Amino acid sequence: xxxxxxxxxxxxxxxxxxxxxxxxxxxxxxxxxxxxxxxxxxxxxxxxxxxxxxxxxxxxxxxxxxxxxxxxxxxxxxxxxxxxxxxxxxxxxxxxxxxxxxxxxxxxxxxxxxxxxxxxxxxxxxxxxxxxxxxxxxxxxxxxxxxxxxxxxxxxxxxxxxxxxxxx
Amino acid sequence: xxxxxxxxxxxxxxxxxxxxxxxxxxxxxxxxxxxxxxxxxxxxxxxxxxxxxxxxxxxxxxxxxxxxxxxxxxxxxxxxxxxxxxxxxxxxxxxxxxxxxxxxxxxxxxxxxxxxxxxxxxxxxxxxxxxxxxxxxxxxxxxxxxxxxxxxxxxxxxxxxxxxxxxxxxxxxxxxxxxxxxxxxxxxxxxxxxxxxxxxxxxxxxxxxxxxxxxxxxxxxxxxxxxxxxxxxxxxxxxxxxxxxxxxxxxxxxxxxxxxxxxxxxxxxxxxxxxxxxxxxxxxxxxxxxxxxxxxxxxxxxxxxxxxxxxxxxxxxxxxxxxxxxxxxxx
Ligand SMILES: Cc1cc2nc3c(=O)[nH]c(=O)nc-3n(C[C@H](O)[C@H](O)[C@H](O)COP(=O)(O)OP(=O)(O)OC[C@H]3O[C@@H](n4cnc5c(N)ncnc54)[C@H](O)[C@@H]3O)c2cc1C
Ligand code: SF4
Ligand code: FES
Ligand code: FES
Numbered sequence: 123x124x125x126x127x128x129x130x131x132x133x134x135x136x137x138x139x140x141x142x143x144x145x146x147x148x149x150x151x152x153x154x155x156x157x158x159x160x161x162x163x164x165x166x167x168x169x170x171x172x173x174x175x176x177x178x179x180x181x182x183x184x185x186x187x188x189x190x191x192x193x194x195x196x197x198x199x200x201x202x203x204x205x206x207x208x209x210x211x212x213x214x215x216x217x218x219x220x221x222x223x224x225x226x227x228x229x230x231x232x233x234x235x236x237x238x239x240x241x242x243x244x245x246x247x248x249x250x251x252x253x254x255x256x257x258x259x260x261x262x263x264x265x266x267x268x269x270x271x272x273x274x275x276x277x278x279x280x281x282x283x284x285x286x287x288x289x290x
Numbered sequence: 291x292x293x294x295x296x297x298x299x300x301x302x303x304x305x306x307x308x309x310x311x312x313x314x315x316x317x318x319x320x321x322x323x324x325x326x327x328x329x330x331x332x333x334x335x336x337x338x339x340x341x342x343x344x345x346x347x348x349x350x351x352x353x354x355x356x357x358x359x360x361x362x363x364x365x366x367x368x369x370x371x372x373x374x375x376x377x378x379x380x381x382x383x384x385x386x387x388x389x390x391x392x393x394x395x396x397x398x399x400x401x402x403x404x405x406x407x408x409x410x411x412x413x414x415x416x417x418x419x420x421x422x423x424x425x426x427x428x429x430x431x432x433x434x435x436x437x438x439x440x441x442x443x444x445x446x447x448x449x450x451x452x453x454x455x456x457x458x459x460x461x462x463x464x465x466x467x468x469x470x471x472x473x474x475x476x477x478x479x480x481x482x483x484x485x486x487x488x489x490x491x492x493x494x495x496x497x498x499x500x501x502x503x504x505x506x507x508x509x510x511x512x513x514x515x516x517x518x519x520x521x522x523x524x525x526x527x528x529x530x531x532x533x534x535x536x537x538x539x540x541x542x543x544x545x546x547x548x549x550x551x552x553x554x555x556x557x558x559x560x561x562x563x564x565x566x567x568x569x570x571x572x573x574x575x576x577x578x579x580x581x582x583x584x585x586x587x588x589x590x591x592x593x594x595x596x597x598x599x600x601x602x603x604x605x606x607x608x609x610x611x612x613x614x615x616x617x618x619x620x621x
Contacts, residue, residue: 141296142291180396183320184325251621252372265525269391270390
């Protein structure tokens, strides 16, 4: 067993866990933060997406011990004091979800994606790789969000929501 | 997942010392391949040495104009680096077509080079697989082999090396720097991965106790005009059926410099030496491109489900070179 400090959504907790435990299982099982979902447990769906120091990762392929003392944000930490995050509101307005299983991953991923875009990162469909002010077209959003599958096919609403928030 | 001991290495000397005294140990980079394979029972290290806290996260310009990339630089950070985007655009593109944004935020340069094949039978512990269990046979030959290799294979193993990044790096004459308690070695990437032969379980020339510390790119002006093209079953988040990394320099209608490497079709990141030989000094035309592609694929062997890759690879080479000629590079 290993003692680690998990700092999630601004709250620090000491947990004692075995090194095999994934960050995903630690969040859900140890901390009871069940907003983050397990779809495939092999990096192929994005349902488990969380933010580490502001960057999106798949928590299912992360060992919890490896993220000792890092700043983790889950879907539970997106909303402000008594108010939903702008992306959460946009998802509701635009039907960005049906069953909701992929939604927490979509939301965390979209937050991370907007930060990457803001920092000037290109994507595989960016025409001029050196450009740092790429317009977030639908193609760009779809490519940058391709790590999040939605079994219900709510993609149109998801893309519309992100586009709306990016433009505001 | 089998239980293991975990330790986190604060610096390179302690990382290489730890692995030299723990025969059943493995380094842990982003974990996107190792954790997956441990969960499947394909990898079962006794000790996992976390190297993500090592100070090997820089991308630095070298005095000769080349670039040194730390082994722990995350794939996303490398792809977004302006030096790479402007001088070696095919490398940024190759990385950006691989996996997903979340995985690229985790994956490291060293781990990417050492990621293992996605051959279906390698993952399936009930199947015969010489790579996973030497001497057990190869269920891919005669089985589901649509994703498998047509170049560099043997009767023991026809698995492809799945990396996109490594294909771009091998086109760029990258050099891998490794360290162990015995000192430092520099290995050209083109010699780093091994063909399967009769020992497909031995995938690289890296010793079990060696740590990849950096990858160096030589200065290569022609790389400014380069592209990576990936053909796959869906537009994103899928491994390559065929990919082409290419750089082209043309003067007075004649090819004066060219680099080509292939992914998705070979047992290692495949430098297309034969195609380059045919093209150098030849007129920069579709006919030359086609001749070069045919020469490279001449030794290809198709299996029950992947014969189509032979023609697809040739067309992808021609199309990539034609785009470089007419539209220039991706930067
Ligand atoms: C769903 C999915 C889709 C993917 N799609 C693609 C794709 O389209 N294209 C593509 O190219 N890749 C793809 N990948 C693979 C991904 O790129 C690799 O898993 C990743 O690059 C591995 O890097 P890592 O740091 O996570 O390696 P790890 O999993 O940490 O390590 C991999 C291996 O390298 C060893 N290692 C790591 N670093 C070092 C070092 N510095 N020195 C010595 N040994 C070391 C480890 O011991 C281990 O054996 C995909 C992965 C997933 C899960
Ligand atoms: S091709 Fe290689 S990895 Fe795949 S089953 Fe055969 S031996 Fe195993
Ligand atoms: S549960 Fe992590 S990617 Fe599917
Ligand atoms: S809303 Fe059901 S999986 Fe996306």
